[in-house]
Amino acid sequence: MFTNGNKASRRVPIGRWTSRAVVLVAIVFSVLALGAGITGDESDNAAANLPDSAESARAGVLQESLGTSEFTPVFAVFDRDGEKLTAQDREVVGAKVAELQPLAAEGQQAFPVFAEDGEAAFVGVPLRTDTPEDELEEPVTAIREAASADLPDGLRARATGGPAFTVDLSKVFDGADVRLLITTACVVALLLLLTYRSPWLWLVPLSVVGVADQVAATAVDAASRVFPFSVDGQSTGITSVLVFGAGTNYALLLIARYREELRREESRYDAMRVAWSQAAPAILASSGTVVLALLCLGFADSPSSRNIGYGGAIGIVVAVLYALVVLPAAMTLFGRRLFWPFVPHVGQDDPTRTGFWSKVAAGVTRRPVLVSVAGLLALVVLALPLSGLTTGLSQTEQFRATPESVTGQEVLAEHFPAGASQPTSVLVPDAAADDVRRAVAGVDGVDRVEPPKPEDSAEGTTVLSAVLSADPGSERAFSTVEAIRDAAKDVDPDALVGGPDAQSLDAQTATDRDQALIIPMILGVVLLVLLVLLRSIVAAVVLVLTVVATFAASLGASWWAFTHWFDFPALDLSVPLLSFLFLVALGVDYNIFLTTRAKEEAAQHDTKRAISVALAVTGGVITSAGILLAAVFTVLGVLPLIVLTQVGVIVGFGVLLDTLLVRSVLVPALVALLGRRFWWPGALSRDEVRDGQ
Structure with missing residues (x-):
């Protein structure tokens, strides 16, 4: 018998033989994919942030x-x-x-x-x-x-x-894939073991997600040979973290609904069908949000951002396929004994409805005004350090450890003109070479302009080398490059200025443009998905505002930590955009899980009761998922590259903040405060079940 007369659950391909067939096909497919020997189109890290049009x-x-x-x-x-x-x-x-x-x-x-x-x-x-x-x-x-x-x-x-x-x-990145995989797998295994308190249940989702991660890497490599993006160590590492984090989150949600249904259904196959039909819409909505948000990076000027966007989107698609197709079949192979020693039986009371999170829900909804004000104030305080935020790391500031190339550059900068090792190139027609050379030599910040050698001229073009007095990659160097461009183009509009400092400046310009374009696109995608899913303008706007506030608070708190604990001089150029993408796209996942359950309950209860039940039954699994995702992102810190450490800390802290404060306290309080207005203009805002009845 199917609960709630759920006809959709009858169409889910789960059964004694179909489950075995799905697992067998998945094993064969995975082995063939991993054994195909496909290699990706690797990018040059030196030009990873530089658009071709620069x-x-x-x-x-x-x-x-x-x-x-x-x-x-x-x-x-x-x-x-x-x-x-x-x-x-x-x-x-x-x-x-x-x-x-x-x-x-x-x-x-x-x-x-x-x-x-x-x-x-x-x-x-x-x-x-x-x-x-x-x-x-x-x-x-x-x-x-x-x-x-x-x-x-x-x-x-x-x-x-x-x-x-x-x-x-x-x-x-030497051995980075192996280090990231081993560290991530160990973190996920430990947290799954603590979550399920079973000696073997955790092995099933970990195995499925682990295989999905390797298949996703192969899929990304194959796609890079066809589509306009490439792979590098940074994009590969982030994609792996996304697959493990998101894939395990989806697994936790599905398994939680499966365990809930095992207390109602005699047949484990019937229980999984119902659980799948109830969990799949939220999982598809959340994964679809992440995929669409990642694909927004396809409009970025920065090649490295495009690599992360396309690679991450492919990784999420593979993760959700394995979570919704392979995992349900694998879970039903072993029956209820998989949950030992806490085996769910038909007729058991659902402990979530009277557990810790039910008490939290009661406390939050009892005083929604006080809780809302306190939660918003906490986010504002955490965001205050943003007033001193700076971005842009020089070449010597990219590493957490100090490699020999950095210490050597520091010695060069101390005893020679700072730009001596990386001169700025000025390409001009031969006829204008002397005039441009004099104009560039007069720019403040230019130590000298090397006289062109015979080999520095070809086909009517002369290449001048300007040695800057500023440290490579510094703001002063960027200002000098801009002044050189102005001086050179005043003499000849066809002059081109290149070299490492000019490349860094153009990368920064591209990043600024990307942030101005991509951030509104991501917000639009998230808002659209929430509108389609919840059929409510108020709910969509409130949830988007809460995830944006979470991002601001996380960025502010992390910046304070970077300056006081880590001694980082600035954020890497790509960090704000990537952190915004992951926090908003992944952070809205938990709100989707919470509010879709609240919408389900709101058909039978008033809004306050609906959000209380939703928080009670989803609180445990979402908190576990959030802690796990935060831990997985923090794993990026095993690599001694500042950009990955910064992304890992900001996203990890932001996910914890979203999980423990925003989703569990602030959002339920705001929903209780708004009442049926939260669902406006959807049907639930006009439902016969009124608040307080």
């Missing part, structure tokens, strides 16, 4: 076509930690030129430069710019070993420069 990107393409940017140097930097170099040190540096020469690109010469203060020197070793990223480690490592060998006591050597930074950044 001026610096066009300058780089032009330089490559002219053949004037075929080489980029690694700098072997020597110093004595603030002391003068000795005569022996100078001889050693001179000898290192000969030792490092075999490591330079064919036809290029290693060259020494001594600082005017006598405290440092470097040897530049040119490498080809078209060297694949995965092949750079060998020459950079060889340069580091040769530079550090047989040095006098007290003399230090460090290798820095563009290729060295690329190698150090790629090392962050």
